[in-house]
Amino acid sequence: MCDAKLIVKSAIKHLLIFALLFRPASGWCELMHPFITARTDLTGKNEVQRKGADYVETQTVRSISVYVEYRFLQKPTAEYEAQCFFVAKNESSKQWYIYETHAARFSDMYGTLRFKAQPLLGSGQRVTSIPFTGTTWSGQPVKGRLHSSTSFTGSKVAGWVVRIVIDGQVLNIESNQFSLKQLAKDNPDTFKDALNK
Numbered sequence: 001m002c003d004a005k006l007i008v009k010s011a012i013k014h015l016l017i018f019a020l021l022f023r024p025a026s027g028w029c030e031l032m033h034p035f036i037t038a039r040t041d042l043t044g045k046n047e048v049q050r051k052g053a054d055y056v057e058t059q060t061v062r063s064i065s066v067y068v069e070y071r072f073l074q075k076p077t078a079e080y081e082a083q084c085f086f087v088a089k090n091e092s093s094k095q096w097y098i099y100e101t102h103a104a105r106f107s108d109m110y111g112t113l114r115f116k117a118q119p120l121l122g123s124g125q126r127v128t129s130i131p132f133t134g135t136t137w138s139g140q141p142v143k144g145r146l147h148s149s150t151s152f153t154g155s156k157v158a159g160w161v162v163r164i165v166i167d168g169q170v171l172n173i174e175s176n177q178f179s180l181k182q183l184a185k186d187n188p189d190t191f192k193d194a195l196n197k
Contacts, residue, residue, distance in 0.1 A: 059125075083195055
């Protein structure tokens with residue numbers, strides 16, 4: 001009876017070893033999916049001023065960067081790519097669009113990446129000053145400047161999307177907004193095309 005139990009235990013042990021050694025490739029792929037943490041690293045907002053001969057223009061400028069940390073359970077055997085998409089919203093049309101993309105390859109077991117977008121131009125105002133000369137009703141000469149102001153719209157930073165890709169397959173998607181993450185899931189070709197522009 002004891003011998004039978006030992007035989008069964010030994011058979012189970014060998015079956016487990018066999019299953020681990022010859023498990024399907026998809027099982028190993030699950031181990032090779034990296035753990036990703038992505039967050040907004042820095043944001044900035046300031047105003048720039050441009051002056052001409054007869055005008056002064058003030059415009060809002062926004063900046064943003066993203067910090068990404070990745071970790072594998074074991075040393076990856078292939079090269080992965082981290083793709084970062086910076087998304088803006090047009091202040092006039094309220095439409096979202098990808099205004100900048102970055103990509104970086106990595107094959108370490110763990111590490112960090114940072115992506116920084118170029119300043120994004122927002123709304124602003126232009127004040128124009130035009131000199132004039134004339135005479136009063138009494139014939140006295142007069143001169144001065146006429147001022148006019150016009151406003152214009154630009155874009156605001158809507159957020160970012162980070163994708164981890166290997167051989168064209170998207171493994172992870174992270175974003176600072178759920179709506180943008182869902183947008184990336186539903187429109188993979190749009191993000192792929194943006195990266196290739």
